[in-house]
Amino acid sequence: MTDLATQDPAIFSAVRGEVARQNNGIELIASENFVSRAVLQAMGSPLTNKYAEGLPGRRYYGGCDQVDRAEALARERARELFGCDWVNVQPHSGASANAAVYLTLLKPGDTFLGLDLSHGGHLTHGSPVNFSGLLYRAEYYGVERSGPLAGRIDMNRVRDRALVVGPKMISIGASAYSRDFDYAAFRSIADEVGAFLWMDMAHPAGLIAAGELSNPLPHAHVVSTTTHKTLRGPRGGMLLIGNDFENPFGKVARKSGRVRNMSELFDSAVFPGTQGGPLMHVIAAKAVSFLEALDPAFKAYARQVVINARAMADEFLRRGYDVVSGGTDNHMALIDLRSRGITGVVAERALQAAEITVNKNMVPFDDKSPFVTSGIRVGTAAMTTRGFGKSTFREVVRMIDRVLNHVGDESVGREVKGEVLELCRHHPLYDFVTA
Numbered sequence: 001m002t003d004l005a006t007q008d009p010a011i012f013s014a015v016r017g018e019v020a021r022q023n024n025g026i027e028l029i030a031s032e033n034f035v036s037r038a039v040l041q042a043m044g045s046p047l048t049n050k051y052a053e054g055l056p057g058r059r060y061y062g063g064c065d066q067v068d069r070a071e072a073l074a075r076e077r078a079r080e081l082f083g084c085d086w087v088n089v090q091p092h093s094g095a096s097a098n099a100a101v102y103l104t105l106l107k108p109g110d111t112f113l114g115l116d117l118s119h120g121g122h123l124t125h126g127s128p129v130n131f132s133g134l135l136y137r138a139e140y141y142g143v144e145r146s147g148p149l150a151g152r153i154d155m156n157r158v159r160d161r162a163l164v165v166g167p168k169m170i171s172i173g174a175s176a177y178s179r180d181f182d183y184a185a186f187r188s189i190a191d192e193v194g195a196f197l198w199m200d201m202a203h204p205a206g207l208i209a210a211g212e213l214s215n216p217l218p219h220a221h222v223v224s225t226t227t228h229k230t231l232r233g234p235r236g237g238m239l240l241i242g243n244d245f246e247n248p249f250g251k252v253a254r255k256s257g258r259v260r261n262m263s264e265l266f267d268s269a270v271f272p273g274t275q276g277g278p279l280m281h282v283i284a285a286k287a288v289s290f291l292e293a294l295d296p297a298f299k300a301y302a303r304q305v306v307i308n309a310r311a312m313a314d315e316f317l318r319r320g321y322d323v324v325s326g327g328t329d330n331h332m333a334l335i336d337l338r339s340r341g342i343t344g345v346v347a348e349r350a351l352q353a354a355e356i357t358v359n360k361n362m363v364p365f366d367d368k369s370p371f372v373t374s375g376i377r378v379g380t381a382a383m384t385t386r387g388f389g390k391s392t393f394r395e396v397v398r399m400i401d402r403v404l405n406h407v408g409d410e411s412v413g414r415e416v417k418g419e420v421l422e423l424c425r426h427h428p429l430y431d432f433v434t435a
């Protein structure tokens, strides 16, 4: 990055500082991962210069031959990866992909049913400060407070809620839910109340592609995702439709006097509905990451992500922590710190001082604000990319436990930081723009 270093030393310094932070810390934020150099190179390429509104072969601009090739490859590889008929790889983010879902399936004021944000749901699934909660009438289901399903979704309650609120759409998907979903049960409820079923698989997408978790595509009318979490691609979004075009809702819809497939409606909800020009450098990087995910090595990676998450959750339990729902099926665990007498924000800061990055997170039935919270969320996707195995993750929990048992003791923070640095040295990440 010599040009950047010379031309804009301030930005170069921020980039170098961030690379150093990633290299020298333990990254446990469940929504983050580390992309390959090939993905970085595609993102940093002159494809960023190209306008290409439209779809491959049907653009509003000339000179699109090369970016058409890149987007066609991204689409072909995504379809193969998830075994589906149709994808749109243009959404700039998960939130953009979700905006296209709402635009296609609902009208402003329509009711939909989604997972409560404070129970692990996502901002774009009806939060009152987000377009989804401002433009549409959001109703919620949640997880159980106690009993055998504590911390989990009880499908009987989802059905009861759906029968009461009569949603036009039901959404599945979460930012802080560590269990798999019963897609067939969701679909049966959606069919019973005449609702569309939408799955936002942003968090588990890579695990679903690798067959580690159940696949929503045979059940949901539409699936959205980000590409940068467990899928380990560039920051971005995507929409997918399964092979179920014969369902009573999904086959065709009428718009502008013409009968169109749902896929056409979703395409036009992305562009021109909610976006302008697609980010062709990011789409090329998506294609690179999908090729990586089609490699058998990615299956082994995803398997290890799940093994590591189970080991991590188990080690927290063994050390007396409350793990929401008692464990995990996926790449993350939600730790309720109320019984330890510390808040999420205090834990996040104490761990950050030791170069262990987590995020404070609301736990179900939390009595604290989102700025304080009673929990932390931890994930294994990023450090599994760096080669951490299950015994290393148990070590990481030991370090976390030590820090949390000595909040305010700077010497403990310094000692753990030293251990973190040592572990990171044994699992190198990026070898460029280092000081």
Ligand code: DSN
Pocket: 030, 031, 094, 122, 175, 176, 202
């Ligand atoms: N904000 C992301 C997360 O951390 O889960 C989801 O979009």
